[in-house]
Amino acid sequence: MKSFVREEALAAPLMQANIDTDQIIRMQRLIEFPRGELGPYCLEALRFDEDGKERPAFAPHTPRYRGAGILVAAENFGCGSSREHAVWALIDWGVRAVIAPSFGDIFYNNSFQNGLLPVRLPAEEVTRIAAELERADKPRIAIDLEACTVTTPEGRVLRFEIEPDRRAGLLQGLDDIDMTLLDRALIEQFRRDDERTRPWIYRQTEQAIMKKVLILAGDGIGPEIMAQTRRVVEWFMAHRDVRMDLNEELFGISAWKTHGSLMREATWKAINDSDAILFGATGSPEYAKIPPEHNKFDQLLRIRKELDLFLNLRPVRALPALASASTLRPEVLAGTDLMLVRELAGGVYFGTPRGIETMPDGQRRVVNTMVYTESEIARIARAALLLARAREGRLCSIDKANVLENGVLWRDVVERVHREEFADVELSHLYVDNAAMQLVRNPRQFDVMVTENLFGDILSDCAAMVAGSIGMLPSASMNAPDSTRRQGLYEPIHGSAPDIAGQGVANPLGSILSFAMCLRHSFNLPQEAQFLEDVVERVVSAGIRTRDIADAGQASVSTVQMGDAVMLELERSAT
Amino acid sequence: MRVSADRTELECTDTRSDCLSGAEIVLQCRAETLLTPPCTGYTIPAAMGLHTPATFFDKVWAAHVIRQFDDGVCLLHVDRHLIHDLEAGPRLNDLQRAGRNVARNDLTFATPDHALSSAIGRSTDTWPTGGRLLRAMRRGTAREGIRLFDLGTPDQGILHLVGPEQGITLPGTLLVCGDSHTCTHGGLGALAFGIGSSEVGHVLATQTLRQRRPGTLRLRFEGQLGAGVTAKDMILHAIGRLGTAAGRGHAVEYAGSAVRALAVDARLTLCNLSIEMGAKIGMIAPDDSVYEYLAGRPFAPKGALFDQALEHWRGLPSDEGALFDREEVLDASQITPQMTWGTSPQDVVPIDGYVPDPALEKDAERRQSIERALEYMGLKPGQAIAGTPVDWVFIGSCANSRLSDLREAANVVRGRQVARGVKAWVVPGSEQTRRQAEAEGLHRDFLAAGFEWRSPGCSLCVAANGELIPPGERCVSTANRNFVGRQGPGARTHLASPAMAAAAAITGQLTDVRRLPGAPASVNA
């Protein structure tokens, strides 16, 4: 809100009593135009005749007064219905203050919420000021809120009365919300005390529900980036009222080396019990050395399958600061903000029969099977449509219906769910080949994209280039919510990067941003998520870069230094 | 008594003069209450400088004061904030524009109700204006992590039904919503009131509200209600007697034997029309029927926490000897089924009564207002209200669309037919109510009689969803407002109970439900 200290401005007389909020702005205009665009319709009925022509008798429109920033009005200005839009309309029209003998109560209050100063002066003074305006060379008035004075065109200085609170707020440009937030500490103290006396106001069960969060750092650069993420998590626990039960388990090669098993029972139990898993990375040449009977399957795939993490979210946003890290032209990237929804529990990755076999003629043959049931398609479609509804309201579904029956059923089910439950969302379809092209050609066109597992795998890497570096991209994988909880696994989309593991140069931001997703989806704390995302963006914009996102010739920082930078920015932003 | 920034440092001393200043700071207590012993021992009110005997209202108010400003305005903590489709999108967008976030998304609940088509099989855009609002509501609530009982989900409904049904509304909570009928929730013992648009923004951003403490008014209904007389008749009768300004600036506590005898649904109806009596707040001290009602509801406390809450709730009712700024007593046994005749809820008469004759009115202003009302309503001075032909019947709204209301109406309708030429709608207030009613087969009674059985929302109560009563047509409505144009330009509204509305549908005219042949002995059973 704009503060009001001193204004010297052209002033126009509008000496008509009882100008009500309906005259100031018509109901219909409120529906048609947003705040900020109401100026042309302010006092419409007084300014214009039925044909939309200016009324010559309307003083503020005469050349002498045109563009006035102060109105001098008769009694009961702003009476009538409580619409706050009346104040907005005046401000949009360029008015900073209104001088009148009296105001409608609600209008008066609303003025202070929006930076408009209502000045009350005795009726005869107001009439005199209006007369002075008529005969002055320059019809200008000065208002000094600090001194509480009005200086008339003829130089008379008049004092006015105003509530001290109101005056203080306007001088500082603080509305009621700002004023209340000055008492933030008091409010928080009240709430802490109240939560002890009346816990049922804040939760339904005796024990506050503590979310169980499990860290699995995994292989390669996983432990390095996760150490930095853990600092951030602990900062939120200490400073931001994010309550959780935080645990860590070994995963991957480190688990094998320590426990002699890739997945010991205790770890599996911790995984099953957790509400959220913060995952580092998996993959290492050392897996080849583990005897096959101990390395039957990919443990991450197993987690996904057993927890039924069918819903994979990959937000892609182009950060202006990283435009040069992308191979795409900046003007193609600018403004991209899309969400790729990938089906993660079905399709060719899990379908059977599968395998390589040797045929009678001695040559080998491979089979993979792309399987989807209607309900599997419907649930991912529903999740994507719900997400689109909460964003821009546009969903693009990707398939290969021109060649694969898989795509035919996919499209059919997506359309049915859309028709029956989400007709308000705008739905379009693309073939996957075209989608890949569109992603690099004009990524801005997308809001939410949904696709099956294999296509999603490919497209998400493609989309990663939009963001500049794969090191920056977070992801979330979730199952269907049951009555008590919904489990989520949060991981950066980059791999374990064995080539740089142990060098301390990996980028921890993808992992840290994955924790932001965890705050949003597992903790339902979108404000905190946004806060962390903004912090990361500020760090990157400040030019602090790990090697993968540094401009050519630019100095880069280590993994730990990047963690330091985020921590510092968190501290700085929190105060 | 000293109030410091830190609530844990509150102290209360024994000296009367200290108490006086302290009381003024915190509560503007009346001098009389200071004659009683100063606060000792543990109660929340005591910690806030409240002196026994205290009223129910004072106890709840005091427990929510974060600080008091010099001008007497208090900063209050908001326990529950409900937002509907007309406010949610615009206010959440304002918030985003101002770079702010919702302070407590876990204490904020949303559902669309006002601008929603009530047609069967409706969808987002059945009423396009509402569709735009609903989209903005979905985006805003998703962005902020606010729970939305969305269109097409099993818990959508009018907010004033959804709150109680979900156990969001609890005794002793301070609950607000950008809708004047928020006073409804007082039926469960909440301190609940409607707030304006900018206040909605303030609550979203801070989970607090600045308010001046109102006065207190106790309205007692003593005696037993007659057969066929409901909570709706009680409150219409009270408004007729006391006027639409009676409660201005006051929090009303409804009490007395007739109020204690009301079931929870009926208490919600009683409190619903507090605002029509001029009071932003109407409340009824909680008792066992409320606790039974709440047990097991999704957002109500569970297990040991419920017991802990219960102990607190039992301490809420007004203390013996508590003083109210004003007290009124009405004889419940004298109340008969009511019917409004004019364009204000206070324009009400018993169904066997007569429309006033302006010629007999001495006060010129009042005379003119009666003349205007009669002209608008198309009624003749002095005519009997019963027997007036009707075109429409609307059973719905947050005043009377709960299960018990639908049962009362169905009892009248069962086995009968809607009169020729009458259009009759039943709009259950919530999906949950609709399901329960359908499980009991009530919808079949209505449908068989020729009623439409529609989807939950405000519908014809406010005509904000494109559903209108045509100009000049006469509608008996179970809602709470009969203002000029409320149900559409030129529409003529008569407010009454669900049973009375049902009787009008069957007979095609304003009728005393008790005179229907074979009328049930008691429709409020």
Ligand code: SF4
């Ligand atoms: S039903 Fe009527 S009174 Fe109740 S909230 Fe809706 S519009 Fe308001």
